[in-house]
Amino acid sequence: MELRAARPMTGVVVRVAEARKAFGARVVLDGFDLEIRAGEFVALLGTSGSGKTTLLRTLSGLDALDSGEILVPQPCTVVFQEPRLVPSKRIIDNVRLGLGGGQATAAQALAALDEVGLTSHARSWPAVLSGGEAQRVALARALVRAPKLLLLDEPFGALDALTRLKMQSLVADLCARHRPAVLLVTHDVDEAILLADRILVLSQGRATVDLTVDLPRPRIRQGAGHGALRARLLTALGVDEGAGADGGIRMSNILTI
Amino acid sequence: MSLAVSKSPVKPSATPDKATQALAPPPMLYHSRTSSRVSFARRLLVPIIILTAWEMGSKYGYIADNILASPEEVIASGHQLIVSGVLWHHLSISLLRASLGLLAGGGVGLILGAAAGLSRVGEELIDPTIQMWRAIPFLALVPLLIIWFGIGETSKILLIAMAAAKPMYLNTFGGVRSVDPKLVEMGRVFGLSQKQLIFGLYLPAALPSIMVGLRLAMTLALIALIAVEVINTSQGIGFLMLQAQEYFQTEIIIVCMLLYALFGLGSDLLVRVLERVLLPWNYARRGR
Numbered sequence: 001m002e003l004r005a006a007r008p009m010t011g012v013v014v015r016v017a018e019a020r021k022a023f024g025a026r027v028v029l030d031g032f033d034l035e036i037r038a039g040e041f042v043a044l045l046g047t048s049g050s051g052k053t054t055l056l057r058t059l060s061g062l063d064a065l066d067s068g069e070i071l072v073p074q075p076c077t078v079v080f081q082e083p084r085l086v087p088s089k090r091i092i093d094n095v096r097l098g099l100g101g102g103q104a105t106a107a108q109a110l111a112a113l114d115e116v117g118l119t120s121h122a123r124s125w126p127a128v129l130s131g132g133e134a135q136r137v138a139l140a141r142a143l144v145r146a147p148k149l150l151l152l153d154e155p156f157g158a159l160d161a162l163t164r165l166k167m168q169s170l171v172a173d174l175c176a177r178h179r180p181a182v183l184l185v186t187h188d189v190d191e192a193i194l195l196a197d198r199i200l201v202l203s204q205g206r207a208t209v210d211l212t213v214d215l216p217r218p219r220i221r222q223g224a225g226h227g228a229l230r231a232r233l234l235t236a237l238g239v240d241e242g243a244g245a246d247g248g249i250r251m252s253n254i255l256t257i
Numbered sequence: 258m259s260l261a262v263s264k265s266p267v268k269p270s271a272t273p274d275k276a277t278q279a280l281a282p283p284p285m286l287y288h289s290r291t292s293s294r295v296s297f298a299r300r301l302l303v304p305i306i307i308l309t310a311w312e313m314g315s316k317y318g319y320i321a322d323n324i325l326a327s328p329e330e331v332i333a334s335g336h337q338l339i340v341s342g343v344l345w346h347h348l349s350i351s352l353l354r355a356s357l358g359l360l361a362g363g364g365v366g367l368i369l370g371a372a373a374g375l376s377r378v379g380e381e382l383i384d385p386t387i388q389m390w391r392a393i394p395f396l397a398l399v400p401l402l403i404i405w406f407g408i409g410e411t412s413k414i415l416l417i418a419m420a421a422a423k424p425m426y427l428n429t430f431g432g433v434r435s436v437d438p439k440l441v442e443m444g445r446v447f448g449l450s451q452k453q454l455i456f457g458l459y460l461p462a463a464l465p466s467i468m469v470g471l472r473l474a475m476t477l478a479l480i481a482l483i484a485v486e487v488i489n490t491s492q493g494i495g496f497l498m499l500q501a502q503e504y505f506q507t508e509i510i511i512v513c514m515l516l517y518a519l520f521g522l523g524s525d526l527l528v529r530v531l532e533r534v535l536l537p538w539n540y541a542r543r544g545r
Contacts, residue, residue, distance in 0.1 A: 060446050061445075061446070062442055062445070062446065077446070077447065078443075078446050080439070080443065082439065084439055084440055084442075084443040086440060086444075086457065086458060086461075087461075087462075087538050088457075088461035088462070088464075088536075088538050089457070089538075097444075097447050097449065097457075098444075098447050098448050098449045098450075098453060124541070125537070125538040125541035126538070127538060127539075127541045127542060128541050128542065141447070145447075
């Protein structure tokens with residue numbers, strides 16, 4: 001990798017330094033720094049409009065920074081909030097999009113579909129899939145290229161609550177198996193705690209919180225240590241849960257910090 | 258009023274208890290559906306009445322023969338035209354003109370529409386000119402075409418082509434532009450080449466509109482065909498019709514009208530088949 005040759009610190013696969021991006025008068029990234037190591041799962045939390053999607057779009061090359069440095073490895077793939085499957089291609093061809101049509105890529109694509117449990121749909125059209133299934137295809141499409149960096153842009157946001165839970169554990173499994181560096185953009189604090197090695201909170205264009213999640217894996221929702229982390233992150237996001245209906249329990253979590 | 262709980266033991270009795278007496282079936286706010294057979298019969302009713310009136314009118318002398326021939330005469334004359342080979346001769350010439358014009362015009366419309374839709378430069382170079390030319394009704398081109406190309410086949414096919422090119426251009430252009438920009442973004446992220454984007458994303462997304470364009474192009478080509486064939490010609494369905502007009506052969510005129518209707522139906526059927534073949538993903542729906 002060019003990146004490694006250029007930079008002595010091995011293991012860093014993403015480097016963002018002094019990133020600045022403004023839309024008119026609204027500054028969404030203001031001197032933002034980020035390093036992600038190989039195999040590290042980083043969650044980026046932020047309220048809506050905080051610039052987290054902007055950051056992800058610059059990392060994937062869809063937008064340019066106003067100033068600053070940004071280095072990413074190749075291949076780098078994305079799972080968007082919507083599946084973004086090509087309706088005119090069968091599932092297997094969506095998975096191996098742009099990889100060529102030979103026997104080898106077919107086998108690769110089938111293996112990736114197997115990992116998300118959709119081999120039986122290989123010859124189906126996207127229109128017949130449910131939202132959760134389509135998003136699993138999008139995940140297979142992102143993983144089949146063996147990415148060094150996997151960008152997840154609120155990939156569970158459009159799913160129903162039950163499907164979301166299943167998808168989260170599927171993503172946890174697959175990332176543990178393939179070990180790409182992952183940047184997950186989300187506004188769901190529980191999701192971040194469930195999945196990430198490290199959690200950043202993006203606020204006012206900078207990472208105001210950068211904490212390592214030391215909870216053992218596999219993680220469960222509301223496991224030990226979850227509450228304290230949750231409270232801390234919510235506070236950083238400006239949410240006062242003590243005001244909520246069942247605030248009594250969560251309030252105690254906040255107080256234990 | 259408590260409807261759910263009844264304290265007295267439930268026993269079957271002829272008189273319903275007090276609570277259920279206040280109940281009624283929900284109001285009928287829906288329409289009960291008539292059976293498909295009855296519906297089919299109703300749809301056939303008016304055409305049958307018209308045909309019967311025509312038949313009776315001709316039979317009992319209310320409709321003069323040189324105004325409107327009887328249904329039997331129409332059938333007999335159709336049969337005669339087929340057996341003698343006259344019909345096939347004119348039909349094949351008309352079909353050839355329509356197909357050549359449609360192919361040439363539709364092809365040019367498709368290529369120009371795709372070029373204008375896919376590239377900014379293409380749009381700037383092509384679209385304004387086409388929009389200006391589009392304002393001229395194609396029938397207004399007849400005199401110039403005849404001066405330039407004479408009354409032969411060239412001017413006829415050219416006019417049909419010009420009629421067919423317009424809807425094809427517009428619908429291809431619009432279809433290409435209607436591609437979901439999010440899909441294009443995805444394609445770029447996953448490293449698709451320009452060629453893969455065009456043939457894998459843009460054109461398939463444009464295909465449904467292109468099919469609409471084809472449908473309209475066929476309709477307009479048919480209109481242009483009739484126009485050129487009744488203006489200056491010695492062969493074709495239109496000529497047959499014109500000749501029949503001179504001799505007051507209303508039965509032949511009606512046979513020709515029916516033929517044109519068949520052209521329309523046939524082209525519609527052709528597009529339907531093409532849609533099935535070219536757009537299989539449009540027919541895939543989530544199973545119940």
